[in-house]
Amino acid sequence: MSNYKDKVIWITGASSGIGEALALQFAKQEARLILSARREEELKRVGALTKLPDLDLLILPFDLSDTSKATALAAQVMNKFGRIDILINNGGQSQRAEALETDEATERKLMEVNYFSIINITKAVLPYMIRNKCGKIVVISSVVGKFGFYLRSSYSAAKHALHGYFESLRLEIEKNGIHILMVCPGKIKTNVSVNAVGEKGKTHNVMDESHKNAMSAEECARQIMNGINNNQEEIFVGGKELAMLRIRRFFPNLFSKMIRKQNPF
Numbered sequence: 332m333s334n335y336k337d338k339v340i341w342i343t344g345a346s347s348g349i350g351e352a353l354a355l356q357f358a359k360q361e362a363r364l365i366l367s368a369r370r371e372e373e374l375k376r377v378g379a380l381t382k383l384p385d386l387d388l389l390i391l392p393f394d395l396s397d398t399s400k401a402t403a404l405a406a407q408v409m410n411k412f413g414r415i416d417i418l419i420n421n422g423g424q425s426q427r428a429e430a431l432e433t434d435e436a437t438e439r440k441l442m443e444v445n446y447f448s449i450i451n452i453t454k455a456v457l458p459y460m461i462r463n464k465c466g467k468i469v470v471i472s473s474v475v476g477k478f479g480f481y482l483r484s485s486y487s488a489a490k491h492a493l494h495g496y497f498e499s500l501r502l503e504i505e506k507n508g509i510h511i512l513m514v515c516p517g518k519i520k521t522n523v524s525v526n527a528v529g530e531k532g533k534t535h536n537v538m539d540e541s542h543k544n545a546m547s548a549e550e551c552a553r554q555i556m557n558g559i560n561n562n563q564e565e566i567f568v569g570g571k572e573l574a575m576l577r578i579r580r581f582f583p584n585l586f587s588k589m590i591r592k593q594n595p596f
């Protein structure tokens with residue numbers, strides 16, 4: 332029997348890439364879905380692909396750079412479904428620009444989209460989960476949430492911040508039956524580099540070489556679903572690039588040499 336049948340799952344960043352793949356795989360397991368991102372038409376496209384009846388699907392567009400209505404959005408979800416079992420904080424935007432070419436407005440936007448918004452949505456959902464004494468929060472971080480990398484300064488900082496926040500929150504709320512999973516993807520074949528903020532705040536608009544032959548979003552989604560199901564606290568998803576995490580841990584001097592030789596794209 333499906334582990335996700337009738338579970339109410341809210342996915343941000345559901346209009347493409349990893350979020351879309353998650354939506355389609357959860358739908359196959361008869362979950363009830365809330366799909367969020369900015370582009371309503373793309374959310375509707377994904378919604379149609381799920382083949383879920385209207386009763387089991389809510390298209391809820393919003394911009395992560397303004398989550399002042401997070402409480403109202405969560406209330407809208409509760410009105411329709413009466414509970415939220417899993418929140419997947421997946422929406423985000425990467426960066427392909429040197430720190431010195433990134434102005435303060437862009438730095439703040441990257442922090443807003445990749446860090447503050449995630450906290451706001453989570454805090455809007457948590458009271459309902461606490462009331463039900465169960466719930467799962469999933470946070471899509473990155474390997475650059477574990478170490479810094481070329482052209483990713485603000486994005487990497489935001490992803491690092493997520494670990495500090497959610498590892499602390501986990502200790503405070505697990506007594507309420509709430510589980511937190513941190514996911515650190517390496518390279519996944521999506522439009523993440525195309526949609527990244529480039530120099531002077533402009534969209535990067537290029538599919539990085541390293542993403543062209545990377546792990547598929549479908550396989551990434553499958554591994555995330557296993558991580559949720561197995562109540563894991565942290566998982567790493569990707570290909571050979573994940574070796575850098577072990578090298579950093581066990582051979583920090585070697586890591587220091589190797590990281591400098593990596594292609595930023």
Ligand SMILES: NC(=O)c1ccc[n+]([C@@H]2O[C@H](COP(=O)([O-])OP(=O)(O)OC[C@H]3O[C@@H](n4cnc5c(N)ncnc54)[C@H](OP(=O)(O)O)[C@@H]3O)[C@@H](O)[C@H]2O)c1
Pocket residue numbers: 343344345346347348349350367368369370371373393394395396421422423424425444471472473474515516517518519520521522523524526542
């Ligand atoms: N692909 C990778 O290699 C990789 C590696 C590490 C981590 N990640 C993380 O994985 C997550 C999903 O990314 P992806 O790879 O699937 O890339 P993607 O295809 O670019 O998807 C990003 C999603 O986030 C949404 N989004 C972006 N900015 C938003 C905003 N301001 N407000 C609301 N929604 C916004 C996008 O929808 P709209 O444009 O419709 O708003 C889209 O649905 C991100 O958190 C990313 O940092 C990806």
